[in-house]
Amino acid sequence: MSHDHQKYAVVGERVALRPYAADDAEEFTAAARDSRALHRPWLFPPQTAEAYATYRRTLEEDPARLGFLVCDRAADGRIAGFVNINNIVHGAFLSGALGYGAFAHAAGRGLLGEGLRLVVGHAFGALGLHRLEANIQPGNAASRALVMRTGFRLEGYSPAMLFVDGAWRDHERWALTSEMTVPAAPR
Template identity: 65%
Template sequence: MPHPASRYLAEGPRVGIRHFSYADGAEFTARARESKKLHHPWLFPPDSASGYTAYAGRLIEDPTKAGFLVCAKDDDGGIAGFVNINNIVEGAFQCGALGYGAFAHAAGRGLMREGLDLVVGHAFGPMRLHRLEINVQPANTASIALARACGFRLEGFSPGMLFIDGAWRDHERWAVTAEMRGAPRVAR
């Protein structure tokens, strides 16, 4: 639980996580434009004001989604990356699907590792989820390394799973449960 004066939902030594806001549009889209080479061909975060407003709106208003900005504390809270939990299903499933990306200025500094750990802890804590999945293209070695470093295990392979960058792409499915992270089991 964050300190009442904290602007973060959770924080570690170098980053804090907070929810998206509409006010983050200018910084987020500038970072997305700077990071096109890093992101291609894996993901395509919005790089225009209208694109960001629609994207953030889904994360802010749709109860089956939760979006988190990973903010670098040594950069006055500047956005280092993002982690989204999509397709949140409650009831007996208590699961969500993660998507994430670092921005170029923060890549390779370990900030996303810390940020993803914080989001997973928040998901298994206050959000009371039980399982998180990451679907990643097999050639995206950086994303796979991040999933592995945060305790996710490889569970399967899905051929032609998602339509990305003009083609149906194969994906590996990585997952972690609350028990794997040592979180107490919480029934809803």
């Protein structure tokens, strides 16, 4: 599927970021369904057109949320994953919380890592944020490795922090501030 008509917000070497669009529902939900084994029990992106429409509208209408699709430039803009900034707070805090996921067809290729670095640069640049957090369940080794490669530091442990998959789950708090150096993308 060609996404040449889509306007990219940020362009990197291998990926580009763009907002979610209504006509992405079929591609996004198919990729989410194909990625269930990769995502469970950590992540539950929308798998139906109706759930996707609600999810996209929430990202568009809530000023405390901003969502980006990570698109593979070598695959004609195919959606490789997503990175959302949630709970954006301005004022003295200038902070947001990240949510993200790679789709199975793109996992292990570094595309989400590049996308995350682009979102971090955009958040600390154009958005003027000072701090980003990623809250990760301790057993999610892939997510922990991703934030470590991106330069996040482990700041703490929060018991029963988020309600995920029917229960309150413990999370590690990883954070990055605008003063910290984000590592360059591996070549």
